[in-house]
Amino acid sequence: xxxxxxxxxxxxxxxxxxxxDNNVVVFGEDVGVEGGVFRVTENLQKKYGAERVFDxxxxxxxxxxxxxxxxxxxxxxxxxxxxxxxxxxxMNQIISHATRMRNRSRGKLETPMVIRMPYxxxxxxxxxxxxxxxxxxxxxxxxxxxxxxxxxxxxxxLIAAIESNDTILYMEPKRIYRAIKQEVSxxxxxxxxxxxxxxxxxxxxxxxxxxxMIREVQKAMVMAKEQGISVELIDLRSIYPIDRETIRxxxxxxxxxxxxxxxxxxxxxxxxxxxxxxxxxxxxxxxxPARVSSYDVIVPLPKGEHHYMQDAYKILxxxxxxxxx
Amino acid sequence: MFEKYNPINKxxxxxxxxxxxVIDKKLMPKVSDERVLKAYKDMxxxxxxxxxxxxxxxQGRIYTYPPNYGQEAISGATAxxxxxxxxxxxxxxxxxxxxAKGVTLKELFLxxxxxxxxxxxxxxxxxxxxxxxxxxxxxxxxxxxxxxKYNKKKELVYAFVGDxxxxxxxxxxxxxxxxxxxxxxxxxxxxxxxxxSTPTRMQTASDSLAIKALAxxxxxxxxxxxxxxxxxxxxxxxxxxxxxxxxxxxxxxxTYRKGAHTTSDDPxxxxxxxxxxxxxxxxxxxxxxxxxxxxxLWSEKEEETIIEDFKxxxxxxxxxxxxxxxxxxxxxxxxxxxxxxxxxKDQEHRLKEFYRWKEERVSQTSKK
Numbered sequence: 001x002x003x004x005x006x007x008x009x010x011x012x013x014x015x016x017x018x019x020x021d022n023n024v025v026v027f028g029e030d031v032g033v034e035g036g037v038f039r040v041t042e043n044l045q046k047k048y049g050a051e052r053v054f055d056x057x058x059x060x061x062x063x064x065x066x067x068x069x070x071x072x073x074x075x076x077x078x079x080x081x082x083x084x085x086x087x088x089x090x091m092n093q094i095i096s097h098a099t100r101m102r103n104r105s106r107g108k109l110e111t112p113m114v115i116r117m118p119y120x121x122x123x124x125x126x127x128x129x130x131x132x133x134x135x136x137x138x139x140x141x142x143x144x145x146x147x148x149x150x151x152x153x154x155x156x157x158l159i160a161a162i163e164s165n166d167t168i169l170y171m172e173p174k175r176i177y178r179a180i181k182q183e184v185s186x187x188x189x190x191x192x193x194x195x196x197x198x199x200x201x202x203x204x205x206x207x208x209x210x211x212x213m214i215r216e217v218q219k220a221m222v223m224a225k226e227q228g229i230s231v232e233l234i235d236l237r238s239i240y241p242i243d244r245e246t247i248r249x250x251x252x253x254x255x256x257x258x259x260x261x262x263x264x265x266x267x268x269x270x271x272x273x274x275x276x277x278x279x280x281x282x283x284x285x286x287x288x289p290a291r292v293s294s295y296d297v298i299v300p301l302p303k304g305e306h307h308y309m310q311d312a313y314k315i316l317x318x319x320x321x322x323x324x325x
Numbered sequence: 326m327f328e329k330y331n332p333i334n335k336x337x338x339x340x341x342x343x344x345x346x347v348i349d350k351k352l353m354p355k356v357s358d359e360r361v362l363k364a365y366k367d368m369x370x371x372x373x374x375x376x377x378x379x380x381x382x383x384q385g386r387i388y389t390y391p392p393n394y395g396q397e398a399i400s401g402a403t404a405x406x407x408x409x410x411x412x413x414x415x416x417x418x419x420x421x422x423x424x425a426k427g428v429t430l431k432e433l434f435l436x437x438x439x440x441x442x443x444x445x446x447x448x449x450x451x452x453x454x455x456x457x458x459x460x461x462x463x464x465x466x467x468x469x470x471x472x473x474k475y476n477k478k479k480e481l482v483y484a485f486v487g488d489x490x491x492x493x494x495x496x497x498x499x500x501x502x503x504x505x506x507x508x509x510x511x512x513x514x515x516x517x518x519x520x521x522s523t524p525t526r527m528q529t530a531s532d533s534l535a536i537k538a539l540a541x542x543x544x545x546x547x548x549x550x551x552x553x554x555x556x557x558x559x560x561x562x563x564x565x566x567x568x569x570x571x572x573x574x575x576x577x578x579x580t581y582r583k584g585a586h587t588t589s590d591d592p593x594x595x596x597x598x599x600x601x602x603x604x605x606x607x608x609x610x611x612x613x614x615x616x617x618x619x620x621x622l623w624s625e626k627e628e629e630t631i632i633e634d635f636k637x638x639x640x641x642x643x644x645x646x647x648x649x650x651x652x653x654x655x656x657x658x659x660x661x662x663x664x665x666x667x668x669x670k671d672q673e674h675r676l677k678e679f680y681r682w683k684e685e686r687v688s689q690t691s692k693k
Binding site for chain 2: 029033034035037055057058059060085088089124125126128129265266295296297298300303304305307313316
């Protein structure tokens with residue numbers, strides 16, 4: 001075991017896969033010499049050479065499009081989008097090709113690749129550096145979308161993603177890149193994709209969240225506990241596919257569900273999960289599913305971001321409302 | 326000029342050398358001594374502001390900032406030539422050109438302190454806000470150029486991008502469209518040698534960035550972007566060409582980013598001290614200053630005095646920005662649509678309800 005933060009854990013997962021599988025290549029903007037703007041790929045070029053870990057020209061569509069070709073031909077590319085807000089030029093390649101190639105070729109061609117992308121706000125960043133557009137990606141048929149909330153999960157999920165034969169968008173909550181440290185095994189291990197994790201057992205209300213928001217929920221849970229409210233916290237881990245079973249079992253127990261997400265409200269992940277709760281546990285529900293989300297607005301620049309972001313109080317507000325319903 | 330300096334000939338246009346000496350008088354742009362001196366002072370102001378912003382950032386008084394340090398002559402020359410009727414489409418290292426258009430330093434401070442209000446440019450028209458997604462703004466420049474041509478206006482568009490931006494599809498599309506439509510757009514690539522950590526040679530296998538112009542069928546030229554006079558001359562000729570319907574023009578201005586990519590970046594990771602020192606010899610302000618001193622238009626003493634004045638002015642505007650009113654909740658909603666949909670009104674209402682609840686809750690907790 002070794003104490004790791006999320007940056008270190010992701011680096012470790014890449015290191016393990018680069019060492020083990022010669023078909024794994026890592027590339028993107030500034031990932032080679034510099035080791036990434038967040039240092040996630042630090043030292044990997046030194047260790048594995050510039051043919052396997054390299055800086056691409058500055059073009060997101062180029063990065064994802066060439067990764068598609070590489071993966072069809074047999075490599076396993078792990079590419080980086082420098083920030084969530086810069087992935088849009090690559091959307092054409094993701095939507096038009098990466099997620100269609102298997103279906104289009106009736107299973108003959110596959111695009112096993114991982115697109116790593118830091119996402120989320122709360123870091124006082126410039127425009128286009130704080131988005132959390134999981135719903136946009138979850139809506140793309142053929143794409144798997146996952147997001148860890150701890151260093152341990154970050155490592156195990158990335159290893160599973162690289163070994164998967166699907167195209168996977170791996171969303172990294174950059175706000176907690178270095179904020180959480182924990183003991184992580186130095187050995188290779190993987191976490192089954194598509195499985196949520198019940199972080200805390202509770203009986204009054206279920207909260208479903210993922211990524212950097214987990215910590216905010218945990219802060220709210222401390223305040224809720226003071227009032228005798230017991231929260232069951234589910235870390236979704238996989239946005240697509242969603243683990244319906246874990247949600248169902250929890251809602252059947254608590255009868256109440258709140259989702260906590262960073263993205264805009266309308267057509268968001270919260271609505272999807274609420275619908276699952278209704279479909280799977282309608283007769284157990286004691287209150288309408290509630291959502292804590294952002295608003296249907298552009299992520300404000302730092303001075304206005306607190307209006308937009310979720311914090312412990314916004315979550316507590318909904319917890320109190322739902323238990324009193 | 327565009328014939329002799331056709332990028333195929335691999336020549337870089339220069340007017341003064343590293344010591345500020347004029348290489349060939351015939352190449353000098355038409356500009357008075359007074360105007361040159363003013364341009365120099367403006368560049369010095371931009372540099373003073375830039376260095377000061379980096380120190381404000383270190384003090385935690387402003388967020389991430391992308392310095393212009395070392396690239397001032399490109400904006401400095403643009404500031405001389407751009408007119409009120411013309412459009413400026415910046416990337417994010419064009420402080421001098423933005424100030425020339427009437428954007429205030431305070432507004433730039435506001436932006437980097439985290440207020441969108443810093444993009445609202447109270448006294449400047451025909452300036453687009455800083456564009457963070459690389460090269461995407463160039464297509465807007467081409468679109469503006471189309472409107473100018475469509476309405477037979479006598480306007481020009483000055484559009485900026487970095488060397489890294491030339492790798493994006495949008496760069497190609499913007500110059501290609503502009504070439505097809507023959508619109509009056511001057512595309513200026515600030516080749517500062519690095520896209521964050523990635524050197525220009527890893528962006529393209531082309532001999533230069535200027536040579537890409539040939540593939541689009543437009544005029545292109547490579548110019549020493551640290552040579553104020555060369556830059557101004559090329560802009561003069563580009564302007565003339567555009568006015569004669571020979572636009573668009575693609576300019577590669579060769580320069581060096583003396584500072585970091587942004588205040589979050591650490592250039593020691595990817596470049597050497599020796600390289601930085603080599604480029605120090607070509608510093609645009611140093612060269613222009615020597616030219617002015619040689620012509621007895623300027624002195625070290627005057628420079629010292631004016632820098633002190635500039636520092637005070639920068640600080641004054643910075644403190645004004647620091648005292649900017651609080652960011653109100655309604656300001657995240659009200660500019661989203663021409664008319665706010667009911668859904669958004671409801672969301673705003675719920676946020677305010679939450680704030681009332683929170684205020685009560687926090688005061689209760691503190692009473693306990």
